Amino acid sequence: MNWYLWLVQLWAAPAALGFAILFNSPPSTLWRSALLAVLGHLIRDACVHFGIDIVMSTLLAAISIGFCAQFWATQQRQAAPVLSICAAIPMVPGVPMFKTIQSLIDMAREPSSQLAAAYLADAGANAARAIMILFALALGISAPWLLKPGMKVKKKT
């Protein structure tokens, strides 16, 4: 892989910014989400490049995003999801998701059941990929919260 191909990772920043603007994020949080998005994408693709599978790579990337977002959030009295969700959205497995549904639609209109079976296998593989990547993302983003014992309320209830 040539070095300049890694520059493609920078496109994660406008992708995250588009969503941050769509979600009405405060302007002061924008550059942090963009930076986290690039960081996450870079970590994921580097892991894939070194032979780790896509689900594990996504998990590692999401954990980094989650902890960086939590760090900034505590420092700035900010809500962590505002940063982490915008940064994670470019990694949401959108393509496998709609490919699953399209394979199912194709399967429904296929008269021969042998060909339909191929569509079903296609849909199953895409669905498994989408679900696993989605859970890896959610697990990584909420890792700072999940790894914290007890409830986060200041006074005793």
Add this chain to the structure above:
Amino acid sequence: MPPKEPHSVVEVALKAALLVHQSGGDTTRTETTMRRVAVALEAERVDTMVSSLSLTLNAKLNGAFVTGMRRAPHMGVNFRVLTGMERALHSLEDGRIGMEKFEELIDRLAIPRHYYPPWLIVICVGIACGGFAAMFMGDRIAIAITMLAGMAGMATRLLLVKWQFKPFIMVAGAAFVATMVTGLLKSFTETPEIAIAACVLFLIPGVPLINGASDLLNNNYLNAMVRLAMGTILIIGLSLGMSIALRIVN
């Protein structure tokens, strides 16, 4: 300071939690917001229930139990509210503001205010779609086509939101327009599949899906199912719009 009126404490806590619930916070965040407000306002005991459609809070104040319930229909994502709420909660917990000031702050958050005008949202979402096409290694023309299609799709979506269509129709319509634009221009690029795949990605319901998965991991199984089902239905709408457009183009 005079003792706080239990009814108004429950009212304020529910108001705050309702805002979080409807702005893209997950169930744990909604629940914690309610609890934090009530505890900061000197509730001795707090019990909460967050369902996907309603919030219930029972608080014990000055020896009296008060229950409040609010209907909470699903709404979009608004990170301005989450940010503002976190700041207001910190101030309240640190004792820098009182209940009246807190209520004033969240009333101000409840007024819809957009940081960005619609045309800027349309342009930025278009560029985001172009970014997806670039990350899938599409060629330059594919990136340009995807940007154009993303802008057309987003404009359609904003229009359908304005006319108050159901989310399913909204997503299907926007996906149809975006795929049509890409499909009509696909002969100019060598990577048409990438352009078609990337131009609808702005419609993927990322927040319900991530929040749903995170609710599952945080023991809120029922709400998680509601969110994941919502996300799945929107993806089906997306695929429907795409399939119709692809069939017309081919």
